[in-house]
Amino acid sequence: MYDAGKIVAGVAIFLIMVTFPIWYVTATGQSSYVPQLEIDPGEEQCVEATDYMKKNHMILLDDWKTMVVRDGISTYAASDGKTYNISLSGTCLSSCHPNKLEFCDSCHTYVGTSPPCWSCHTWSINESQ
Amino acid sequence: MKVNRRGFLKITGLVVAGIAIPPVFKSFARTEASTSLTTQSQSGTNLAMVIRLGICPDGCTDCIDACNKVHNIPDIDNTNHEIKWIWTEHYENVFPEQQSKYIDHSLVELPALVLCNHCDNPPCTQVCPVKATWKREDGIVMMDYHRCIGCRFCMAACPYGSRSFNWGDPRPFVKEPVDPNYPTRTKGVVEKCNFCEERLRDGLIPACVEACSYGALFFGNLEDKDSEVRKLVSTNYTIRRHSNQGTHPKVYYLI
Numbered sequence: 001m002y003d004a005g006k007i008v009a010g011v012a013i014f015l016i017m018v019t020f021p022i023w024y025v026t027a028t029g030q031s032s033y034v035p036q037l038e039i040d041p042g043e044e045q046c047v048e049a050t051d052y053m054k055k056n057h058m059i060l061l062d063d064w065k066t067m068v069v070r071d072g073i074s075t076y077a078a079s080d081g082k083t084y085n086i087s088l089s090g091t092c093l094s095s096c097h098p099n100k101l102e103f104c105d106s107c108h109t110y111v112g113t114s115p116p117c118w119s120c121h122t123w124s125i126n127e128s129q
Numbered sequence: 130m131k132v133n134r135r136g137f138l139k140i141t142g143l144v145v146a147g148i149a150i151p152p153v154f155k156s157f158a159r160t161e162a163s164t165s166l167t168t169q170s171q172s173g174t175n176l177a178m179v180i181r182l183g184i185c186p187d188g189c190t191d192c193i194d195a196c197n198k199v200h201n202i203p204d205i206d207n208t209n210h211e212i213k214w215i216w217t218e219h220y221e222n223v224f225p226e227q228q229s230k231y232i233d234h235s236l237v238e239l240p241a242l243v244l245c246n247h248c249d250n251p252p253c254t255q256v257c258p259v260k261a262t263w264k265r266e267d268g269i270v271m272m273d274y275h276r277c278i279g280c281r282f283c284m285a286a287c288p289y290g291s292r293s294f295n296w297g298d299p300r301p302f303v304k305e306p307v308d309p310n311y312p313t314r315t316k317g318v319v320e321k322c323n324f325c326e327e328r329l330r331d332g333l334i335p336a337c338v339e340a341c342s343y344g345a346l347f348f349g350n351l352e353d354k355d356s357e358v359r360k361l362v363s364t365n366y367t368i369r370r371h372s373n374q375g376t377h378p379k380v381y382y383l384i
Contacts, residue, residue, distance in 0.1 A: 069273050072265065074330045089309040119298075120274065120312035 035110045038102040046096045088121045172266035177379040179347040179361045195340030201313045203302030212293040214322040215244040245291040245322035246378030253283035279317035292321045
């Protein structure tokens with residue numbers, strides 16, 4: 001190989017730069033940006049435990065969708081015994097997370113996902129779009 | 130008969146293929162077409178509507194407005210794109226079989242309310258390739274907007290034109306304020322009257338029936354002998370749209 005030294009050095013530098021975000025987070029223990037969620041101070045947890053909701057809210061909402069549309073079940077009994085009316089706009093967004101932009105979107109934008117929920121489900125009574 | 134090695138393998142192969150192919154074929158060709166066209170409800174509930182013809186005052190749109198409001202139905206001027214759940218048509222178009230040249234002009238143009246008939250034998254549900262529309266146990270022909278792929282087979286199958294397709298995003302055409310209790314729809318899905326199933330869950334009656342102050346609309350369970358709709362249907366002459374087509378519509382017109 002001609003210019004092996006230069007090529008190997010170049011590839012090494014390239015790899016280090018490409019993987020820099022991973023090294024940086026490993027070294028400092030946190031990324032430069034962490035989404036800050038606006039959480040209603042009045043509620044300890046929403047529907048299920050916070051950890052569960054962080055990881056599985058999309059599964060829960062998908063189950064809700066099936067329950068209410070396909071099976072006609074309109075209330076959900078959480079594991080702590082509390083019952084909730086199954087409604088994204090009516091329960092989640094109207095009581096605990098009225099500000100979609102600062103709650104839902106702050107994480108969804110961060111992870112680069114755009115769930116299609118909002119093309120139908122409204123998130124504010126005065127929403128214009 | 131002498132069977133050589135090659136012949137034996139051929140026969141074995143054919144036998145294995147003969148055993149293996151039918152189940153594979155069956156599993157791919159399986160359809161869930163309804164096996165019985167029974168009109169009897171299994172759950173003891175069969176929701177229906179009775180509409181009294183000729184009682185609506187001129188220009189009254191209370192029921193239509195109420196429906197449009199609770200379901201966030203967009204108001205689109207273009208008739209090719211409009212969305213309709215409940216609306217009026219001239220009598221002659223609603224009941225083309227009931228025509229006679231001697232019927233008075235005023236009767237021919239009598240506005241008749243039309244909506245999804247929530248048929249007992251709905252053709253729309255049978256053609257839906259994704260089960261986005263199906264008949265519930267209580268007789269409501271339901272739509273799952275999440276699941277609809279917008280193929281419009283159901284619209285082609287419905288003999289009543291009760292279904293509307295969202296050619297574009299309906300949200301800009303929904304009158305403010307948008308009711309957060311019912312989702313708007315999105316581009317590329319079919320929608321229609323749902324007998325206010327979301328209100329029924331809360332113990333309310335359909336919005337159109339509630340809004341009518343002239344006694345033109347009745348709603349209830351046909352299986353319940355004491356219900357108003359059952360009494361009206363069993364003791365009066367009623368007509369149904371295209372009843373010869375075997376769809377068994379559940380919107381009855383009192384004449």
